[in-house]
Amino acid sequence: MPSFDIVSEVNLVEVRNAVDQASKEVATRYDFKGSSARLELTEKVVTLYGDSEFQIEQVKDILVNKLAKRGLDVRCLDYGKLESVGGNKAKQVITVKEGIETELAKKITRMIKDSKVKVQASIQGESVRVSGAKRDVLQEVIAMMKKEVTDFPLQFNNFRD
Template sequence: MPSFDIVSEVDKQEVKNAVEQANKEVSTRFDFKGTDARVEQADYVLTVYADNEFQLDQAQEVLNNKLIKRTVDIKCLEIGKVEKITGNKVKRSVTVKTGVEIELAKKIVKEIKDSKLKVQASIQGETVRVTGAKRDLLQDAIALVRKQIADFPLQFQNFRD
Protein backbone atom coordinates (compact mmCIF):
# COMPACT_ATOMS: atom_id res chain seq x y z
CA MET A 1 0.00 0.00 0.00
CA PRO A 2 1.38 3.43 -0.88
CA SER A 3 2.31 5.64 2.06
CA PHE A 4 4.26 8.73 3.11
CA ASP A 5 5.33 10.43 6.33
CA ILE A 6 4.63 13.99 7.45
CA VAL A 7 7.60 15.27 9.47
CA SER A 8 9.13 18.53 10.63
CA GLU A 9 12.91 18.43 10.54
CA VAL A 10 15.65 21.03 10.58
CA ASP A 11 19.18 20.38 9.32
CA LYS A 12 21.38 20.83 12.38
CA GLN A 13 24.47 21.59 10.29
CA GLU A 14 22.66 24.42 8.48
CA VAL A 15 21.65 25.89 11.85
CA LYS A 16 25.28 25.69 12.99
CA ASN A 17 26.48 27.38 9.79
CA ALA A 18 23.89 30.15 10.20
CA VAL A 19 24.99 30.74 13.81
CA GLU A 20 28.63 30.98 12.72
CA GLN A 21 27.75 33.42 9.93
CA ALA A 22 25.63 35.52 12.31
CA ASN A 23 28.49 35.68 14.82
CA LYS A 24 30.89 36.70 12.06
CA GLU A 25 28.59 39.50 10.87
CA VAL A 26 27.89 40.72 14.42
CA SER A 27 31.62 40.86 15.18
CA THR A 28 32.34 42.98 12.08
CA ARG A 29 29.35 45.34 12.09
CA PHE A 30 30.03 48.91 13.15
CA ASP A 31 27.01 49.20 15.46
CA PHE A 32 28.21 46.17 17.46
CA LYS A 33 31.84 47.38 17.91
CA GLY A 34 32.99 47.01 21.51
CA THR A 35 29.90 45.07 22.59
CA ASP A 36 29.43 41.53 23.81
CA ALA A 37 26.83 40.62 21.19
CA ARG A 38 26.97 36.98 20.08
CA VAL A 39 24.93 33.84 19.40
CA GLU A 40 25.71 30.53 21.09
CA GLN A 41 24.37 27.13 20.12
CA ALA A 42 23.72 24.10 22.32
CA ASP A 43 22.07 21.41 20.17
CA TYR A 44 18.73 22.92 19.06
CA VAL A 45 18.78 25.75 21.63
CA LEU A 46 20.31 29.04 20.50
CA THR A 47 21.12 31.83 22.96
CA VAL A 48 21.47 35.41 21.74
CA TYR A 49 23.51 37.76 23.98
CA ALA A 50 23.81 41.55 23.77
CA ASP A 51 24.49 44.66 25.85
CA ASN A 52 20.92 46.02 25.65
CA GLU A 53 17.52 45.07 24.25
CA PHE A 54 17.92 47.09 21.05
CA GLN A 55 21.17 45.29 20.19
CA LEU A 56 19.56 42.00 21.18
CA ASP A 57 16.79 42.59 18.64
CA GLN A 58 19.37 43.55 16.00
CA ALA A 59 21.41 40.39 16.68
CA GLN A 60 18.21 38.32 16.52
CA GLU A 61 17.40 39.89 13.14
CA VAL A 62 20.88 39.04 11.84
CA LEU A 63 20.42 35.44 13.03
CA ASN A 64 16.99 35.19 11.38
CA ASN A 65 18.38 36.50 8.07
CA LYS A 66 21.24 33.99 8.14
CA LEU A 67 18.83 31.14 8.92
CA ILE A 68 16.62 32.15 5.99
CA LYS A 69 19.64 32.26 3.65
CA ARG A 70 20.61 28.75 4.84
CA THR A 71 17.07 27.50 3.96
CA VAL A 72 16.03 27.00 7.59
CA ASP A 73 12.37 27.97 8.00
CA ILE A 74 12.13 30.50 10.82
CA LYS A 75 8.54 29.44 11.55
CA CYS A 76 10.11 26.60 13.54
CA LEU A 77 11.79 29.05 15.95
CA GLU A 78 10.32 29.50 19.41
CA ILE A 79 11.68 32.82 20.66
CA GLY A 80 11.86 33.16 24.44
CA LYS A 81 11.63 36.19 26.68
CA VAL A 82 14.41 38.69 27.30
CA GLU A 83 16.37 37.90 30.48
CA LYS A 84 18.73 40.26 32.31
CA ILE A 85 22.15 38.84 33.13
CA THR A 86 24.34 41.42 34.87
CA GLY A 87 24.15 45.18 34.67
CA ASN A 88 22.73 46.08 31.28
CA LYS A 89 23.56 42.76 29.58
CA VAL A 90 20.61 40.71 28.33
CA LYS A 91 20.04 37.34 26.66
CA ARG A 92 17.24 35.51 24.88
CA SER A 93 16.89 31.81 24.24
CA VAL A 94 15.61 30.62 20.87
CA THR A 95 14.50 27.00 20.51
CA VAL A 96 14.48 25.31 17.12
CA LYS A 97 11.42 23.04 17.14
CA THR A 98 11.76 19.69 15.42
CA GLY A 99 9.22 16.93 15.08
CA VAL A 100 5.47 17.19 14.76
CA GLU A 101 4.00 17.99 18.17
CA ILE A 102 1.09 15.89 19.44
CA GLU A 103 -1.50 18.68 19.14
CA LEU A 104 -0.45 19.43 15.56
CA ALA A 105 -0.39 15.71 14.70
CA LYS A 106 -3.93 15.32 16.04
CA LYS A 107 -5.03 18.34 14.01
CA ILE A 108 -3.48 16.86 10.83
CA VAL A 109 -5.17 13.49 11.41
CA LYS A 110 -8.52 15.22 12.05
CA GLU A 111 -8.21 17.33 8.88
CA ILE A 112 -7.45 14.25 6.79
CA LYS A 113 -10.37 12.30 8.27
CA ASP A 114 -12.78 15.23 7.84
CA SER A 115 -11.79 15.57 4.17
CA LYS A 116 -13.45 12.20 3.36
CA LEU A 117 -10.38 11.12 1.36
CA LYS A 118 -9.93 7.36 1.31
CA VAL A 119 -6.65 7.46 3.22
CA GLN A 120 -5.69 6.58 6.78
CA ALA A 121 -3.52 8.79 8.96
CA SER A 122 -1.81 7.56 12.12
CA ILE A 123 0.52 9.22 14.60
CA GLN A 124 3.86 7.45 15.01
CA GLY A 125 6.01 9.32 17.53
CA GLU A 126 6.94 12.67 16.00
CA THR A 127 5.67 11.76 12.52
CA VAL A 128 2.28 11.22 10.92
CA ARG A 129 2.05 8.30 8.50
CA VAL A 130 -0.57 8.48 5.78
CA THR A 131 -1.50 5.36 3.80
CA GLY A 132 -3.95 4.93 0.94
CA ALA A 133 -4.88 2.64 -1.91
CA LYS A 134 -3.76 4.94 -4.72
CA ARG A 135 -0.95 7.38 -5.26
CA ASP A 136 -3.37 10.10 -6.42
CA LEU A 137 -5.21 9.99 -3.08
CA LEU A 138 -1.93 10.49 -1.24
CA GLN A 139 -1.09 13.47 -3.44
CA ASP A 140 -4.51 14.93 -2.66
CA ALA A 141 -3.79 14.42 1.05
CA ILE A 142 -0.45 16.26 0.70
CA ALA A 143 -2.20 19.17 -1.05
CA LEU A 144 -4.85 19.26 1.70
CA VAL A 145 -2.29 19.33 4.53
CA ARG A 146 -0.23 22.03 2.77
CA LYS A 147 -3.33 24.18 2.43
CA GLN A 148 -4.62 23.64 5.99
CA ILE A 149 -1.34 23.82 7.96
CA ALA A 150 0.52 26.91 6.77
CA ASP A 151 1.88 28.18 10.09
CA PHE A 152 4.35 25.34 10.75
CA PRO A 153 7.05 23.95 8.42
CA LEU A 154 6.20 20.40 7.35
CA GLN A 155 8.02 18.05 5.00
CA PHE A 156 6.58 15.04 3.22
CA GLN A 157 9.06 12.19 3.14
CA ASN A 158 9.36 8.46 2.62
CA PHE A 159 6.83 8.34 -0.24
CA ARG A 160 6.45 4.66 -1.18
CA ASP A 161 4.37 2.86 -3.77
Protein backbone atom coordinates in the same frame (compact mmCIF):
# COMPACT_ATOMS: atom_id res chain seq x y z
CA MET B 1 -0.62 0.31 -0.55
CA PRO B 2 1.03 3.71 -1.18
CA SER B 3 2.03 5.77 1.87
CA PHE B 4 4.12 8.74 2.98
CA ASP B 5 5.22 10.38 6.23
CA ILE B 6 4.49 13.92 7.37
CA VAL B 7 7.52 15.07 9.37
CA SER B 8 9.22 18.22 10.56
CA GLU B 9 12.99 18.01 10.27
CA VAL B 10 15.70 20.63 10.57
CA ASN B 11 19.22 20.26 9.22
CA LEU B 12 21.24 21.03 12.36
CA VAL B 13 24.48 21.32 10.38
CA GLU B 14 22.96 24.20 8.42
CA VAL B 15 21.75 25.77 11.69
CA ARG B 16 25.31 25.60 13.05
CA ASN B 17 26.68 27.14 9.83
CA ALA B 18 24.10 29.95 9.97
CA VAL B 19 24.91 30.67 13.63
CA ASP B 20 28.65 30.74 12.81
CA GLN B 21 28.06 33.16 9.92
CA ALA B 22 25.85 35.37 12.09
CA SER B 23 28.52 35.37 14.84
CA LYS B 24 31.16 36.48 12.35
CA GLU B 25 28.92 39.28 11.08
CA VAL B 26 28.13 40.46 14.62
CA ALA B 27 31.86 40.45 15.47
CA THR B 28 32.76 42.56 12.43
CA ARG B 29 29.86 45.03 12.35
CA TYR B 30 30.74 48.57 13.32
CA ASP B 31 27.58 49.20 15.36
CA PHE B 32 28.40 46.20 17.61
CA LYS B 33 32.02 47.28 18.35
CA GLY B 34 32.72 47.26 22.07
CA SER B 35 29.41 45.65 22.97
CA SER B 36 28.61 42.25 24.43
CA ALA B 37 26.53 41.15 21.41
CA ARG B 38 27.09 37.48 20.58
CA LEU B 39 25.38 34.18 19.73
CA GLU B 40 25.88 30.76 21.32
CA LEU B 41 24.65 27.41 20.02
CA THR B 42 24.21 24.35 22.25
CA GLU B 43 22.39 21.30 20.82
CA LYS B 44 19.11 22.79 19.54
CA VAL B 45 19.22 26.04 21.52
CA VAL B 46 20.58 29.36 20.26
CA THR B 47 21.18 32.02 22.92
CA LEU B 48 21.46 35.67 21.90
CA TYR B 49 23.29 38.14 24.15
CA GLY B 50 23.38 41.92 23.89
CA ASP B 51 23.51 45.23 25.72
CA SER B 52 19.85 46.11 25.10
CA GLU B 53 16.59 44.76 23.71
CA PHE B 54 17.20 46.70 20.50
CA GLN B 55 20.60 45.04 20.07
CA ILE B 56 19.05 41.59 20.68
CA GLU B 57 16.50 42.33 17.94
CA GLN B 58 19.34 43.33 15.59
CA VAL B 59 21.21 40.07 16.29
CA LYS B 60 17.97 38.10 15.85
CA ASP B 61 17.42 39.74 12.44
CA ILE B 62 20.94 38.76 11.37
CA LEU B 63 20.36 35.16 12.49
CA VAL B 64 16.98 34.85 10.77
CA ASN B 65 18.49 36.29 7.58
CA LYS B 66 21.36 33.77 7.65
CA LEU B 67 18.98 30.86 8.31
CA ALA B 68 16.74 31.90 5.43
CA LYS B 69 19.70 32.23 3.04
CA ARG B 70 20.70 28.65 3.92
CA GLY B 71 17.23 27.38 3.01
CA LEU B 72 16.00 26.73 6.54
CA ASP B 73 12.41 27.46 7.45
CA VAL B 74 12.38 30.06 10.24
CA ARG B 75 8.98 28.83 11.46
CA CYS B 76 10.88 26.07 13.29
CA LEU B 77 12.24 28.66 15.74
CA ASP B 78 10.57 29.04 19.12
CA TYR B 79 11.46 32.43 20.59
CA GLY B 80 11.82 32.57 24.35
CA LYS B 81 11.18 35.55 26.58
CA LEU B 82 13.61 38.46 26.46
CA GLU B 83 15.40 38.44 29.83
CA SER B 84 17.42 41.07 31.62
CA VAL B 85 20.78 39.72 32.83
CA GLY B 86 22.55 41.87 35.40
CA GLY B 87 22.87 45.59 34.80
CA ASN B 88 21.81 46.65 31.35
CA LYS B 89 22.59 43.35 29.59
CA ALA B 90 19.90 41.20 27.95
CA LYS B 91 19.56 37.70 26.55
CA GLN B 92 17.05 35.67 24.60
CA VAL B 93 16.84 31.92 24.15
CA ILE B 94 15.68 30.54 20.79
CA THR B 95 14.84 26.83 20.55
CA VAL B 96 14.96 24.96 17.24
CA LYS B 97 11.83 22.78 17.12
CA GLU B 98 12.18 19.43 15.42
CA GLY B 99 9.55 16.72 15.10
CA ILE B 100 5.79 17.01 15.22
CA GLU B 101 4.39 17.41 18.73
CA THR B 102 1.55 15.08 19.70
CA GLU B 103 -0.97 17.93 19.84
CA LEU B 104 -0.17 18.98 16.25
CA ALA B 105 -0.12 15.34 15.13
CA LYS B 106 -3.62 14.83 16.54
CA LYS B 107 -4.77 18.02 14.80
CA ILE B 108 -3.32 16.77 11.48
CA THR B 109 -4.97 13.35 11.76
CA ARG B 110 -8.29 15.01 12.68
CA MET B 111 -8.03 17.32 9.64
CA ILE B 112 -7.35 14.33 7.37
CA LYS B 113 -10.30 12.35 8.79
CA ASP B 114 -12.63 15.36 8.55
CA SER B 115 -11.69 15.91 4.89
CA LYS B 116 -13.46 12.62 3.93
CA VAL B 117 -10.50 11.60 1.73
CA LYS B 118 -10.17 7.82 1.67
CA VAL B 119 -6.84 7.54 3.52
CA GLN B 120 -5.69 6.34 6.92
CA ALA B 121 -3.54 8.55 9.13
CA SER B 122 -1.64 7.24 12.14
CA ILE B 123 0.72 8.94 14.56
CA GLN B 124 4.13 7.25 14.69
CA GLY B 125 6.37 8.96 17.21
CA GLU B 126 7.21 12.43 15.88
CA SER B 127 5.69 11.84 12.45
CA VAL B 128 2.32 11.04 10.90
CA ARG B 129 2.05 8.16 8.42
CA VAL B 130 -0.64 8.54 5.76
CA SER B 131 -1.59 5.57 3.60
CA GLY B 132 -4.23 5.22 0.92
CA ALA B 133 -5.30 3.10 -2.03
CA LYS B 134 -4.11 5.44 -4.79
CA ARG B 135 -1.27 7.87 -5.28
CA ASP B 136 -3.72 10.63 -6.31
CA VAL B 137 -5.50 10.70 -2.95
CA LEU B 138 -2.14 10.96 -1.18
CA GLN B 139 -1.26 13.94 -3.36
CA GLU B 140 -4.59 15.52 -2.39
CA VAL B 141 -3.65 15.13 1.27
CA ILE B 142 -0.22 16.70 0.66
CA ALA B 143 -1.85 19.68 -1.10
CA MET B 144 -4.38 20.05 1.73
CA MET B 145 -1.64 19.97 4.41
CA LYS B 146 0.42 22.60 2.58
CA LYS B 147 -2.65 24.83 2.45
CA GLU B 148 -4.02 24.25 5.97
CA VAL B 149 -0.91 24.03 8.21
CA THR B 150 0.90 27.34 7.79
CA ASP B 151 2.28 27.95 11.28
CA PHE B 152 4.71 25.01 11.37
CA PRO B 153 7.13 23.71 8.72
CA LEU B 154 6.14 20.28 7.38
CA GLN B 155 7.98 17.97 5.00
CA PHE B 156 6.57 14.99 3.19
CA ASN B 157 9.01 12.14 2.76
CA ASN B 158 9.32 8.35 2.67
CA PHE B 159 6.84 8.17 -0.23
CA ARG B 160 6.25 4.50 -1.11
CA ASP B 161 4.19 3.05 -3.93
